[in-house]
Amino acid sequence: MMAPPSRLLPILRRCRSSRARSLSSLASPASKAVVYDEHGAPEQVLRVADVAPVQLGERDVCVRMLAAPINPSDINRVEGVYPVRPPLPGAVAGYEGVGQVHALGPAVTAPLSPGDWVIPSPPSFGTWQTYIVKHQSVWHKVRSDVPMEYAATITVNPLTALRMLQDFVQLNPGDAIVQNGATSIVGQCVIQLAKVHGIHTINVIRDRPGSEEAKDKLKQLGADEVFTESQLDMKNVKSLLGALLEPALGFNCVGGTSASLLLKILRQGGTMVTYGGMSKRPVTAPTSYFIFKDISLRGFWLQKWMNSDKAEDCRTMIDYLLGLVHEGKLKYEMESIPFGEFSLALEKALGKHGSQPKQVVRF
């Protein structure tokens, strides 16, 4: 259970940017936010708190948040195990989301109007609240003719998939990639984005009840092949690839033996990119794979990519991805849940109710 929304908080001071000291007469409405003062188990340290109105600086924009997801990295930030975290105490949780422009500071020059949909881009801390006041440069206007859950989640997972397909190996139509954790949202995005570019996907999923149904779902998204890990536990694994080319690129979000399976399938000179470690086991590769198979092991972290002067590129890509959503070429399962039931959404995101779709909080 979450702590109750009790006392008013140190956060009140922190929420006001220094710009708020300017003599603007505009202020945000009173807000509610999911905050934490110390790191720990999210269900213990997170609480919904009232946040007093915040004055808008000259170029600030006040946004009424519409929706924000609970991503695993949000959980890790709260737990304190993520390398980049908001300062404590009085941190507002959440990192991406979508909102609607509520009010503009008097000197805002960005082409924004009340009612426009905007996302923080690159994403930034504190999206789990009802109103946010931040400088105009933080906000990127996005199309509003897609479901808000997609606009809320378009950066962390889909952009990771897009960058990983583009940043490591030059792929041409007809080439193949291999990935594990294929049922994850990044995995689903990889399948669909690869398909858009004529790239084939070989997908690996865990052995579990319902794996046949999961295979069918991924194939409906465009997956060329889907194997359970146990299907790949054989010597001549490449015989399973049929007419597909051996993959030059692999995406690993599991680690352990699952990552080793990808290495087995990768072609000579191939690259495996690690972007997650769901099994909590390390990546292990035989010496001979490095020397004779010439494999490369790399890593991808969207937040680092974001912080490397790529914010503008990032926005172009967001527009591209939301265009695909609009065309029906990019979709993934999410569960929308009202802010009033945040505790339940958090429990689901923490896996306390079994396997659940991505939780997206609607404010």
Add this chain to the structure above:
Amino acid sequence: MMAPPSRLLPILRRCRSSRARSLSSLASPASKAVVYDEHGAPEQVLRVADVAPVQLGERDVCVRMLAAPINPSDINRVEGVYPVRPPLPGAVAGYEGVGQVHALGPAVTAPLSPGDWVIPSPPSFGTWQTYIVKHQSVWHKVRSDVPMEYAATITVNPLTALRMLQDFVQLNPGDAIVQNGATSIVGQCVIQLAKVHGIHTINVIRDRPGSEEAKDKLKQLGADEVFTESQLDMKNVKSLLGALLEPALGFNCVGGTSASLLLKILRQGGTMVTYGGMSKRPVTAPTSYFIFKDISLRGFWLQKWMNSDKAEDCRTMIDYLLGLVHEGKLKYEMESIPFGEFSLALEKALGKHGSQPKQVVRF
């Protein structure tokens, strides 16, 4: 024990290149070679055999071999566990070495004269024999004012060290690298070549009796720091680096926990290159190192590099390396042993007499 030099061999036919069918009247002297007809334990399948004279083609050069080392990869080829191996039966073992021009085919255009020192460059199969007949393009003339053991061993180990320092990370004077297996010949070459270019080296060696003496030896070669693995088994390992920069590049020829120590020391965004696996344990890296520390794991195999249209570059580098030998800037311990005692040299190379220097056979 090696099999005795008994019957004359299928190798006689194989040794003759197709050019030998031309009507040259020149033939090599009768030769002795270390040959094998099947893969297996070297002391069981290798034998010294008589090889009949071989006729020289128009552009062939007959070389009287002076010296050739027993490298671990030579052993692996005989065992059949190396991915590129000479065809069986009738394979002559050995892959690098130095010889003296004995006779030239009538149409040889290369600037070679009898008495010149030459090495096969890139290296090629069959250096463990007293006379070799190969096309002129195989042979690279080298300086003869260095000990023949250096000319015989200058490619496989020193060139690996040189390429690894140049091919993966742009290093500038003052930068540092880290390596394990630092007492190996590649390791010793890395220390000395790095020093020539103003690069600092952090070296890791096994815990063993005599490790202090080994440290002193490496420091005399120019090592900045030498640690045993157990010294690095601490949390704040970077406190050991003193004024040295965190290394951007690591060389791993051990694997297992020793490789993990290198990863711990590498700086953010660093690259570890695996070129050997003496511990016979795989390379293991935590997921977080890929994602948050942005490490890259790569591999290096000289033979692949050689086969990528780099033969000319290779010869320039060989000359450079032998120049350093001549200047006294590149040295490493070897034991020279007469061909007549090949069995003993092989036993030593196989570790049957404890830790021994690199064995170089003199013909």
